[in-house]
Amino acid sequence: MSPLSRLALGLYSALTWAAQPLLRRKLRRRALAEPGYGLRVAERFGHYGDVPVGGHPAPAGPLVWIHAVSLGETRAAAILLGALRQQLPGMRLLLTHGTATGRAEGEKLLQPGDVQVWQPWDTPGAVARFLRHLRPAIGILMETEVWPNLIAACRAQGVPLVLANARLNDKSLHQAQRMAWLARPAYAALAAVWAQTEADAQRLRSLGAPVQGVFGNLKFDVVPDAAQLAQGRAWRAPLPRPVVLLASSREGEEAMWLENFKPNRPPEQAHRALPAINNEANGAQDTAANASVQWLIVPRHPQRFDEVAQLLERAGLRVARRSQWADGPDAQADVLLGDTLGEMALYYGLADVALLGGSFAPLGGQNLIEAAACTCPVVLGPYTFNFAQAAELACAAGAAQRMPDMAQAMQVATALAHNATALAQAQDAAAQFAQAHRGAAQATAQAVAALLCRDPMALG
Template structure:
């Protein structure tokens, strides 16, 4: 073990009490964090092995909600290519685990990924002995990769992305990052920029196979319900989608200073469920009339309020379909932007803030295609969304461009699934 990884391992070992305390705090707002806590440290019940025991698993790690939804597309395609697939699905967040439960078949297993200490990783690998590991997007952990290398478990980093900020951080810690990336069996990058950054960190011959999120097919029932909301609304509907902390306050400032914005039906959907109550309180304290999605159920949303608050999970297609246009959350604060591809798949034009480094190439392509426009700040974003409402021809063109943009980039799920199968076959024939 290198000096860098030895020091890293000591730090992760020493941080375990802090992790336990953090989990207890998070569980107060999200009870899922109190579930199966020993698994976080590599202690798994023997019955989690399922019917056939260890050594049968295609292991996929999807850290949180967005990665799990992308993994769903990959899992469905892998099941077509590998009819006998036994899925071991791991996560790190409660929302990811809850979403992942929808993807399980009777012989599949779902557990937490262990904290990245050598001992916890070793217990995880000894228990399950996966045939292959598939890490979604960014989840390269030094001890996890080293443990898999020792255990002869090939690791594939799929739907891989690495923004400029993360790339700079990885270079600063190259004594840890370079051996980890170099030990991967395959790297399947979203874009050419991602592939080049990963290559510079030591990843072996990254392939550019596109972004799984383009293959998402929104639920037609949710799209239809959203269209009915939009038709029933007495005012145009604008959406602040997947907003992060601080962005609702920025929006509130823009709303107060823009009389035309006060004539619009606004829909605000916070990214994290633990913030629903806080956002509702913020808006109410500002004197706005707020109706929460959880309160109107199957009825049409009320028309005599300033804001509809989307306080539900799994309904983003409904929210995008109900809006004439959307402002993309996490792009008006320096957080890199949320998933703009989901909005495009729902034919919803997008106003992007200045911070979209998580989806840099997709953001550029969306703007170039007419599916999105760029705003300098929240005030400018609100005005740009209003401009679409004032020009019905431009708005119709943006709706069509958004859908065309999403459809033009599909096919990543099949390409990535086939690449993973090739890695499995290489292991099979190299270990007869």
């Protein structure tokens, strides 16, 4: 590391150390709404108490550390973990997170001998205590998580640290370039980077990252929960109206939806948004596309479930919450509200068409691949920079359509849900699209195993 890089890292370390009281205060505030943020706070500062030294009281297979900061990264980590357990029999998992939803989801992945703790705050002391206490054989950072002190300490202690399922959009690249004095040494010190797309790889290389492969997106390897999917489809069958889902909606998007929602009123000219298929199908559109649909909204973050329910009810809508369904959704409700975690396969099974949350506000879009794996076609908004290539490929394959705003997206989704021919074609396209891009999990697991084999001591 050059003298300038050491100076930059020292300044950064001083700032992260000074910010610790602010972090504690933020955690206390977050814990009021999400109690998970109040659990085991000392772990965030490198104090692990009763956590077994080395991750387990007795030697076994290698301790493979995966850092999945939040819910989406944890779901991607779950896909990778299945391939890793096959590739490395006897491995033990060390799983770290930054958010309460990520940690709650991660608990489902643990097996005997595995360990789950909070990510250490990126000060030299907390990071040193983390590595000294838990002693991982290798570290896997998911998608975008680059922490300068963590990377520098792993390199100094000989712990290979990689960035898997890596992505970097233009906005993040420009931010990193503005702090190149800190970002470039951090990216360059990684042991390997495996990118989702060639465009991601080029942006990462421009920051000095050692990109060793473009493996695709792990989320293409998702296998939807078969029981949930079947339950959703069983609940869909008796409903008198098609179901259109606003999936993983983010703050502000439900209000956009409300502005354009007209209960029991047909969306005017909706059928014009669909391309012509044939005269017979178009004739069906003229009458069917104007019929009403059953709307289902699933907010992305659980802390917003009550907020969204109140927003809808204040607008005079009758809301049926998933947590209160007995034998299925209430067909008389104006809006169905998905207020549970871990049931997206059920919601996609229940839906005929989905609008992609996070894409109607400048938030980059949520994961459209899960919808495709459930054979649910998607209508996108204008903002999909978090899944730019996947969105382009999905649109090219006919698994998705892009609209410039919520109003037109709602019209197109409603029209598609009522056009049996177009809907069947879009569902087939979604299934083929999801299947065509699988394989990232196996490639990543093999690359991790190869890195471990370079250091036999790491295998335990």
